[in-house]
Structures are given as structure tokens and as C-alpha cells.
Amino acid sequence: MAIERVAIIGLGLLGGSIGLAVAKHIPTIATTGFDADPEARQTAASRGLVDLVCDSSAEAVRDADLVIMCVPVGAIGFAAETIKDALPKAAIVSDVGSSKQSVGVALRAALPGHCIIPAHPVAGTEQSGPEAGFPELFEHRWCILTPPDDADENAVQSLTEFWETLGSKVEIMDAEHHDLVLAVTSHIPHLIAYTIVGTASDLEDVTRSEVIKYSAGGFRDFTRIAASDPTMWRDVFLTNKGAVLEMLGRFTEDLTALQRAIRRGDGDALHELFTRTRAIRRSIIEQGQDDARPDFGRSDHVTDKSDDH
Secondary structure, eight states: OOOOEEEEEOOSHHHHHHHHHHHHHOTTSEEEEEOSSHHHHHHHHHHTSSSEEOSSHHHHHTTOSEEEEOSOGGGHHHHHHTTTTTSOTTOEEEEOOSOOHHHHHHHHHHSTTSEEOOEEEOOOOSOOSTTSOOTTTTTTOEEEEOOOTTOOHHHHHHHHHHHHHTTOEEEEOOHHHHHHHHIIIIIHHHHHHHHHHHHHHHOSSSOHHHHHHTOOHHHHHHHHHHTSOHHHHHHHHHHTHHHHHHHHHHHHHHHHHHHHHHHHTOHHHHHHHHHHHHHHHHHHHHTTSSOOSGGGGGGGOSSOTTOOO
């Protein structure tokens, strides 16, 4: 199944980066795009995020072989409804959302009879909008596909090759398992970051200026994560609430055990935990998922590109 025309619905960080990555790696593919925000469409056109910025989603998908929905997961059903009458029968429909069970259900309900292959490129930054996209976003990052059991094998292979050509490493995964894994590796860390930064801003005996002025590396990195798109993350937590609540319960139990160790002065328990977590960090670096240099190599990079969405 050849992919010659790609339509991108939503031209923010991920949608814009896909368009730029296609232009860089597969310039023979024609790209169209649409965003519900007129200003975003104007910026996308001026930056050349896609070959043609359309005035409607239906216009964008009319001749597409592949449609990639790059909208918040809570809006994906509505966005799919807007393209159903113009969508070519043979087109592959995919997305970039961080929760996969809800996305699959929404897309299949809105577009019955179409080839639906949900996807999640595990890449992103804390920036959002059409100004934030860059073509290298997906290079050396994982892209997880969660095709349904009855998905066309040729379509799955075509989508796999598409993401690999953009520089990603592709993994096929069950949607339910994906949501559990990402609850651990992405969703709970973001929830913790939002909570810690919110707690700091609410402290009565520490002023906000002191929080900003004396923020050490750990807190600073939490603020970077907590600066992520609030609409996107609101939808992620609401659409993946089962897995998030399950992992949040486990985290709460572990946090209680840590609190108990500190109260009892159990240095051995603390040292054992910190030794285990240090080993995990080293494994992440060994697999090329982060920079081993001090301060994440920030002196050489304007933006840390390791954060997922």
C-alpha cells in the first residue's frame, strides 16, 4: 500500500513536525493540512509546515492515502466526524495521541468501515502550537502502533515504514497495554510535575519570587514538564483514567513506604531505592533515550527534545 498523499489534521507541535519531517525525509509525498484555529493555519502556511493548508478538514483529506489526526484525544471523535464524508475509502486513518484505547473506540465509531491504525510517537517538548514544530522531533524516538486485531497487514506495514522513514523506531503493541505502560512512563510523571509545581506556588511561607529565584535543577525540570499543553493533558488523564488511577494507587503506596522510611531513619531502605532508580537512569541513557552529559546537554540544545507528549 503506497502512501503518496498525507493529510494532517491539527498543525501544532506534532502535526507541524510531521509535515516538516515528511518534507525532509520523503519529499515525494504531497502533504495537506488543516487546523481549526485560523491563526494557526496562517502560521502553518507561512512556515511551510505542509504543502497546502486547507480551509476545511474535508478538503484536506479528500485525496489522502494517510490521514493523521493531531488533535487532543478528547476532540478526536468530533474531528473524525468532520472528515467522514470526504475520506477516501482506502485511506489509512491514524493519530498521535497518548491514550490509545479511547482513540481507537472514537475513530471506529466515527469512521466505520475505514482502516484505523492508532499510533503514538513518543516524542515532544513542552512547547505547543504551529511555531513549535521541527523536522527532527521523531528521530531516534519510539512510535507505538496499536492496530486492532483485524487491521490490514499491508496498511500496518505501510504505516510502520512511514514512521521509520521519519526516523522513528516502531513498536506494535496492544492498546490496553500501551495505556498502562504510558501511565507509568509519561502520565503519572506529568501529574506529579503539575502537583509539585502547584504546591510550590501555593506555599504561604515561601514567596513565588523565591520559588523562581532559587529553583534547583529538579524543580526546574518539573516546571518544564508542567508547562505542557493543558488541554492535551486534561484529555489524556480523562481518557486514560483507568490506567492512571491504577498506577497512581501503586505510586501512593510506594510514596507512603518512602515516607515511613524517612520517619524511621531507615537509611538502608532509602539507599536501596536510590540505587535501583539510578540503574534505571543508566539504562535509559544506554538505549539512547536521553543525553548522558551533565544538565542533559542543555548548553548545546535550546530545547530538551526527550520529553514525550
